[in-house]
Every structure is written in C-alpha cells, then in structure tokens.
Amino acid sequence: MPRDAASVPLIRQLLDGTLRSLGVEPQVRDDIELMLTEACSNVIKHAGPSDDYTVSASVHDHLCVIKVVDTGNGFDPRKMLDPDQGSEHGRGLQIMRALADDVRFTNRREHGAVVCLEKRLRYAPGAAGQHLTAT
Numbered sequence: 154m155p156r157d158a159a160s161v162p163l164i165r166q167l168l169d170g171t172l173r174s175l176g177v178e179p180q181v182r183d184d185i186e187l188m189l190t191e192a193c194s195n196v197i198k199h200a201g202p203s204d205d206y207t208v209s210a211s212v213h214d215h216l217c218v219i220k221v222v223d224t225g226n227g228f229d230p231r232k233m234l235d236p237d238q239g240s241e242h243g244r245g246l247q248i249m250r251a252l253a254d255d256v257r258f259t260n261r262r263e264h265g266a267v268v269c270l271e272k273r274l275r276y277a278p279g280a281a282g283q284h285l286t287a288t
Contacts, residue, residue: 154193156205156223161193164208168219175212176280184252185217185272191245192221192268212282215274216254224265 154160165186172182189208196206207222249256255271276283 154206154208156197158194158197161190161197164193165189168210171210172212172217172274172282175274175282176277177217177282178275178277181272181275185219185270188249188252188270188272189219189221191248192219192270195245195268196221196223212274215276215282217272217274219270219272221268221270222265 154164168189169182169186172185177185193206193208206224208219209222210217210219212218249268249270252272253270254273255269257267257269259267259269261267274282
C-alpha cells in the first residue's frame with residue numbers, strides 16, 4: 154500500500170467486505186477495522202523512509218490474522234509510555250491490545266517491523282465462514 158493516509162480506508166474496506174461476505178458478526182468486524190486502522194496509521198506516522206507498506210490478512214480456523222509490515226526500525230512496545238489523560242494521541246497500542254486476542258510486534262533488523270494482530274471470529278447463523286476449518 155502507498156504510505157499515505159488515503160490507503161487506510163481502502164484496506165479497511167477490502168478486509169471488511171471480505172469478512173462481511175463470510176458472515177462475520179458486525180461487532181467483530183468493527184473491532185478488526187479499528188485494530189487495522191491503528192496499525193496502519195502508526196506506520197504512516199512513524200515508520201522509516203519508504204513509500205509503501207504491506208498489509209496481509211488471512212482467515213483460518215475461525216481466526217483472522219492481520220500483518221502490517223513497514224520498512225522502519227521498529228520500536229520496543231514495552232518502553233512506550235501511556236498517554237496523558239485527556240491526550241488526543243498515543244492510544245493506538247492500547248486500542249490494539251484491548252481489541253485483539255493477540256498482538257505481536259517484531260522488529261526485523263534492516264528489514265522493517267511487523268505488527269501481527271489476531272482476532273477470533275464469530276459468525277451470523279448460517280454464514281459461509283462457519284465452514285472454514287483446518288483440514
């Protein structure tokens with residue numbers, strides 16, 4: 154994706170449309186949309202010198218796995234300070250951690266950083282996605 158704020162709504166719509174077609178419940182789709190937005194926004198604001206970033210998503214065994222990869226140097230999420238009360242910025246990591254079932258940050262020296270978000274899916278009755286299981 155181009156490292157531009159306009160890319161965020163595009164990737165959100167693509168993933169939401171896919172999850173909607175599988176019959177994923179709206180609340181779960183909303184959580185995924187917000188997690189994805191925060192991860193992509195962080196890349197756009199903070200990543201290193203590159204014109205693009207990569208987003209991949211997969212659904213397997215009722216689990217949605219999203220990876221957002223940039224070419225920056227990464228960061229240590231344990232060293233990130235909580236934002237001041239009333240602050241309008243700096244809550245992205247907290248939001249991702251609150252909504253995801255699992256969040257992992259990997260710094261790949263000289264090859265960028267990866268944010269991996271996992272969310273267990275719930276489906277509407279009779280939805281196509283209910284049949285996605287490992288074989």
